[in-house]
Amino acid sequence: MSDFKPTAAQAAAINTRGSAVLVSAGAGSGKTRVLTERLMSYLQDGENPAELDSFLIITFTRAAAGELRGRISQELAAALAKDPGSRRLRRQSALCSRAQIGTIHGFCAALLRENSHLAGLSPDFKIADEQRAGAMKAAALQKALERRYETPGNYPAFTLLADTVGAGRDDGRLGALVLSLHEKMQCHARPELWAKEQTALLQSPKNDAGETPWGREILLRAGESVDYWCGEFDRLMEAMTAHEKISRAYMQSFSQTGDALRELRRRLRLGWDEARACLPVPFPNLGRLVNSPDPVLSERLKDRRKACKSAMEELEKALYADSASLLAEMASTGPAMSALLSLTLDFDREYARAKSRAGLVDYSDLEHMTARLLSDENGRPTALAERVSRRYTEIMVDEYQDVSRVQDAIFRALSRGGKNLFMVGDVKQSIYRFRLADPGIFTEKYLSYADADKAAPGEPRRIMLQENFRSRREVLDCANSVFSLCMSRSLGDIDYDENAALKCGADSGEKGPLPQLLLLSLPKAGDDEENPDKTALEAQMVAAKIKALVEGGAELGAGDGRRPMGYGDVAILLRSANTVGGIYRRELARLGIPVTAGQSGGFFSSxxxxxxxxxxxxxxxxxxxxxxxxxxxxxxxxxxxxxxxxxxxxxxxxxxxxxxxxxxxxxxxxxxxxxxxxxxxxxxxxxxxxxxxxxxxxxxxxxxxxxxxxxxxxxxxxxxxxxxxSERFESSGYRGLHRFVLWLRSLAEKGREPALGAESASAVQIMSVHRSKGLEFPVVFLCDTARRFNKQDSRDTVLVHPELGLGPKVTDLERRVEYPSLARNAIKLRLERELLSEEMRLLYVALTRPKERLYVTAAVKDPEQMISKAAASVSVPMAPELLAQAAAPVNWLIYAGLADGWRHMELKTAECVEEAAESPEAAPQRDAGGELLPELRRRLRFVYPFREAEALPSKVTATELKGRAEEDEDAQPLAPARPRPFRMPDFTRAGRPVTGAERGTATHLVLQYMDFGSSNSLESVKREIERLREARFISDREAQAVDAEAIVKLFGSPTGRRMLAAGDTLRREFKFSLLCPAEEIFGAAAGEKLLLQGVVDCFLEEEGELVIIDYKTDYVPSQGALREKAALYSGQLRAYARALERICGKTVKDCVLYFLSAGAAVSLPMGENIKNKA
Structure with missing residues (x-):
């Protein structure tokens, strides 16, 4: 064995025996090493050693199989070096070249050749290439259609199908639908049985639409939406109670809508027509509100009410007709859908006959024929399966999150009911839905299997590999923050809880840069989605940023391994690399940055x-x-x-x-x-x-x-x-032109493209997120994240879902109109939710690729408005119903950043540089003088447009401005941002003295939640503190840390009496986040914006102007020291004043610092000198 030292979880994955094992391996957790070590532990078991050829090891790609075979060979060679006399190790080493390590298709082909007589195949069958298969499908489809056109009497519903679904013009639309349906049916182990089930479902009578699979789906989604809005309206009504004026204007309308939502939620559980009886949800007019005491709150209330109204209108569209009408409509679609299924099965038979005559199979045949040989119609293993399964000590399957239902059936049949099945995967990285992968298979096992340390003997068990050995802590903290807030069973197929979160397994101990979200503000004219230059503008920003990092001396690594960053360290990841990758390559080349498009097919398809x-x-x-x-x-x-x-x-x-x-x-x-x-x-x-x-x-x-x-x-x-x-081909011992041609084709099919020497070693790589899976890069730019999710699949003529079946439109031939059916509406909801779940997982793959630095970019029309709108609805954790309304990944990242307080991700914004927006196409070669000379000069004069912004933080909290006096702001740099203190668990703090920071936190909590009416005596204040402790607003330790006498003294002072007299104009712990000009705070970087955040302890209104009151628990040795202490906080208080004046639209006339330890206040009127105040 090697010197590999596994973690406890890795050791469990390597050594657990006697049952099915599911290893949930997070990104960068060393799953390939675990697979190798597990196999080696079997081979070197001192008591019961296994033979290498008694394992079936399935990988997702041939390249992965080759890598695993190579690792096993190396491990065996290392073991032989330690024990050169071992005959057993020499035997295993000899077996390595013919060990069953490969793809599922490779295994299926071998099994079918071995049992070709049972499968009805010739043992020398060939696999049809894409072009040949396409031609055979077209011919088979034509035959199936012609048979119906020639003898329409034998197919009575076909004419209806052609007139409705086929649009009655030609059979192009109908033919495309048959091919699409046939492809989607291949996810089932027995497609013909699924087709019969769908026909029966369409013909089975129901009494209520809610009893159908489609009605249940719609009512479920409606229930989730209404449940969310019930909670949201409760929160909104609670928020408005802070202002009597707002409550008087809005509460009655909100209350009526809230009551209607709760009734609708109740009725949704009773059935379709019961729910419809509650529609539409009433939204009575709001009362008139002039001079709102809290403009931010009143705008938020109106915005959220408008969003709810829109959601309820969509719900009303989904429940557009009564149950009887909908069931009648579905019955009317039955004949056409039955005809469609019949035509598709007929096409399948014609296609199968054509393949049989030619001695061909396709990749789908490999799986389905193998599944039929190994299991019967009820899913029970056949005699062949039991015989084959006895060959294997264990079946190991990598990337199990990407298996289909057919593949899962094969593995179950071969593994004695799953008893010797070892599965490795990560459902968070399931990104191949278009290849019929079903992440639900992995999730079902993950949720049903017991933890390894709690499982009974023989019981299936799960093991979580969470330690990431790839990325810096800052990258992992960012990923954990985003997905703990956004990923869930409803959106992502797994709850991102403590079992899913990544742990840093390679911490250098050095602090690295936070991941950045870079928002490029597009020109105001026109919508950003319709702006043809949007991608080019974003690509220019990215190119400029990369150039600035490399030429500015950015470093990678830690300690003695620290080195300058180079262009070859950078990868640009794109959701749609084939669509926009060329634009990024062009803009990088314009700045002289070497670039290679790492797209699969780029070399061989050139x-x-x-x-x-x-x-x-x-x-x-x-x-x-x-x-x-x-x-x-x-x-x-x-x-x-x-x-x-x-x-x-x-x-x-x-x-x-x-x-x-x-x-x-x-x-x-x-x-x-x-x-x-x-x-x-x-x-x-x-x-x-x-x-x-x-x-x-x-x-x-x-x-x-x-x-x-x-x-x-x-x-x-x-x-x-x-x-x-070709030299490599010759040196490997192969000869012959035919073999060389086949070898090159094999490389092309596997996507094993050669690295072009200096091109790849020192150039920026551009690739799709899909292709980046399993790879790692020192620096990652995830770009184009404002591109809208592609929901094209939900617009097909007939929607298809493995569980919900067919979703046609209802066609009225007399009026020549068509509209969605009950089934179509339901399937559309499910498909769109599954699409968003896959997009969430794609985002996870992208954010876990970088080793050291991560930059996410997006080009949007108005970043400030986008952030403000998101801030109005943000919550912790984020509700899936809200996240499902996102248009693009950048929306999720903004929600996560706001909910997390931007602790693990920096937010930066930049304006478009008009000159950079010019992006001419490459022109033919011509004389270097004349018109080219100005362009050359312009390029030589290029200066990174955001250089001044590089020195700025992406966000600043008001607290960080402590000690930054206004008069010398230009001379003093901002103090380096300090990491937010981690709140230690109570048990680790027991017995330690209370720190000043803990005392301050406890005092602020009491002043935030206590009833100010109970502040007139020491006993009443102590009772309030005890009430808050019992209600778990504060802990026992925090309750003991509060100085009750200081609070009594506060409310006996002029400052306290102002607070008591303020009535409903008093606001406590007012949190704010807003973009503000950097020039206001730093006196530099004109045109740049940064995020200012803070929490105002307390503010109130006096005669139409605002007064800020900030409590401090700092120790003040004497009255004379008050001026010095107050001067430290002047920058912080001025930041509060700027923020409140912008948010509330009112002047701040006074800022009061109250020092509880001294029982004294200092007033900082804006624009005046500091003075003591009794």
Whole structure:
């Protein structure tokens, strides 16, 4: 064994035996190492050692399988080095090359070949490529449709299907629907049984819409929404009681709506029509409110009421008709949907026959045929499954969160009911819903399995790997903060609780930079979604930021390993890299930043590489239409579509090569190509692969062609890299052109693209979030987070859901109108919630990729308004119903930042620089003088537009301004931000003396919650403190720390009497967050904004003006020291005054500091000198 020292959780995952084991492995927790060590522990068990070939190990990709096989080989080699005489270890090492480590499709193919007679297959079957399968599907669909058109009497409901769902014009829409439905049905182990269940469901009568699966779904979602708004209205009504004036104006309307919401919540549990009887929810007009005592609160009340009204209108649309009408509508869709299912199954049979004739299967067949061999219709293992399962000591499955229902059925059948199944995964990283992955499978096991230390013998158990060995503490704290507030069973498929949170396993002890949320304020004109320059503007900001970090000397690492940050340390992650990645690459290149697009397919799909690969395939076998046409269309030959059509016309029946030879008989370009091809084909047998690659490149003049194209240097580098790949092929012992072609195709299919030397080592990488999964980068920029979630799937002609079935529209043929059915509305709700859950998990994957620095960027129209609107509805934790209304990931991040007080993420905003908005396309090469000279000068004069802002904090709390006197603000830098003290558990503080900070906190809590009417005597104050302790507003320790006499003295002073006389204008512990000009606070960085936060202990209103009162528990040795103490807090009090004047729209006339230890107050009138006040 190696020197690996596992954590307690890792050790449990390695050593637990005798039952099904589910390992929930958080990001960066070392799951691959755990898999390797578990396998090695079996092989080196002193009492009962296992053989390596008695394990079935399933990974998500071939690359992952290769990596795992390599690790096992290394571990065995290390073990042999320690015990070179071990015959057993030598045997295991020999078995490594043929151990069953691979993908689910690799296993299925092997099992089907072994049992081809049972599966009805030829043992030499082949797997159809995408193009071949697509052509066969089109032909099968055409046959199934033609059969119905020719004999419509045999398919009575087909005409209705064609007229309604098919739109009655052509069968293009209907054909696309059949192919889509067929693909989605493949998530079921037995699709034909699922189709029968859907037909039966449509035909089964119900008495109430709420009894159907669709009605239950709608009522469930409606109940969640109404429940949320009931709680929200209770909170809003409680908030307005602080101001009698606001209560008089608004309380009656809010109360009536709140009562109606509670009644609706009750009726939703009784049934569909019962709930409809409560609609619409009344929203009586609000009373008139002039000169609100709290404008922020009154605006929040109106905004939240408006949001509730909108939510109830949507609910009313979902319950748009009575139960009987809806059930009748669903019954009317039954015949067409039954016809659709029948057509889809007919198409499936035609497609299966075509594959059988050709000796082909597709990837879906591999899984379904294997599932049928291993389990019966009731899911019980077959005799074959029991026989095969006896081969395996254990079945290990990696990435279990991404399995489908079919794959899960296979694993269950092979593992003796799950008894020897070891599953590793992380449902928070399930991001392949489009591949039919079902995170619910992992969640079901996670919730039903017992913790390993509490499970009974033989009982399935779960183990949580939470220690992250990849990222800095600041990155993990940010991720934990965001997802503890936002991720839940309802939105993300798992509650992000203490079992899900990541723990720092690689803490260097050095403090690093906080992750940043960078909001770019777009020009005011036009909506940001419709702004065509939005992406380019954001990309320019990102490029400028990266350049500033690298050239500004940013460092990575810790201690002796500290080093300068380079461009190769940076990865830009995008949700839609194929859509916008080119824009980011262009803007980085404009600033001279090296960049490589790390997108899968970028190398092999490039023009120059695909031309050589196609030519290699044609040299090997010219009777292949696709590679031959690709070569002819390439820049080396440049055949036009018309010329290719002329070639095809030479012989419409034969393959394209035969037609080309006939067309070439008349000379011209076809003859020239054929001569080159024949020359290369005659030379190829005697050439090693590297020489042949260069020969093709020379014959096609590709290096010269690439030099004339854009990005020529990188294109030439790709050709050289392809030559190096061919060297690797030769050095591995392989020979032969055909094998070389297959080897290259295999690399392309696996996405195993070569790194282009200096390009990848010292260049910024751009890739999708999906592709970044499993990778790590020192610095990550997650960009384009204001892009709206793509809900296109919920707009399909017929919606499909594995559990809820088919969701058609109701079509009225007489009026030629269509509208959503009950089922469609329900499925749309479920699909959109599942989409948002996947987007939440994608965000988790992105935020857990960086090792050291994380930057999240978004381009939005008005950041200040966006933040203010979010602040009005923020809560802890965030309600899923509120988060589900988010338009983009940036909304979630803003909610999380506000709820967390921006403790674990910095917020920065920047304005667009108009000059940077210009983003011309690359022009043809021309003389460097004239019009290019000004552009060159402009680039050379480039200065990072936000350099001054780099020195500013993204947010500042009023408390941090303590000690910053106004007259010398320009001379003194802001004190470094200190980490917020962690509140230690009570048991760790027992017996220790009360600190000054704890005494201050306790006193502020009492003054926040106590009844000021009980402040006239020492006994009454003590009773208030005891009441707060019993009500758990304060702890026992805090109750003992409060100086009751000082509080009595406060309310006997002029300051206290002002507070008592203020009535309902008095506000306590007033929290605020607002963006304010940095220039107001720091006298610099004009145009920049930062987030100012604080909590005003108390303020009141006197004659239309505001008075701020701030309590201090600082020790004051003498009356003479009051001036010095007060001067320390002047910056803080002025920040409070600025904030209240902006929020309330009223002048602050006085700021009073009351020192409880001295029983004295100091008044700081704005603009006047400090003076003592009795």
């Amino acid at each position: 023009v120059e590489v695909s031309a050589i690969m196609s030519m290699l395939a044609v040299i090997d076998n010219p009777h292949q239409d696709i590679p031959l046409i690709a070569v002819l269309r390439s820049p080396a030959f440049g055949f036009s579509a018309d010329e290719l059509s002329a070639v095809r016309a030479a012989d419409r029946e034969a393959d394209f090569y035969t037609a080309l030879r006939k067309a070439g008989g008349n000379g011209g370009r076809c003859r020239a190509f054929l001569e080159k091809l024949e020359r290369l084909r005659s030379e190829a047998p005697d050439m090693p692969a590297p020489e042949l690659v260069w020969r093709i490149s020379e014959e096609l003049d590709l290096l010269a062609i690439c030099s004339a194209m854009s990005d020529g240097e990188r294109r030439r580098a790709r050709i050289m890299e392809l030559a190096e790949l």
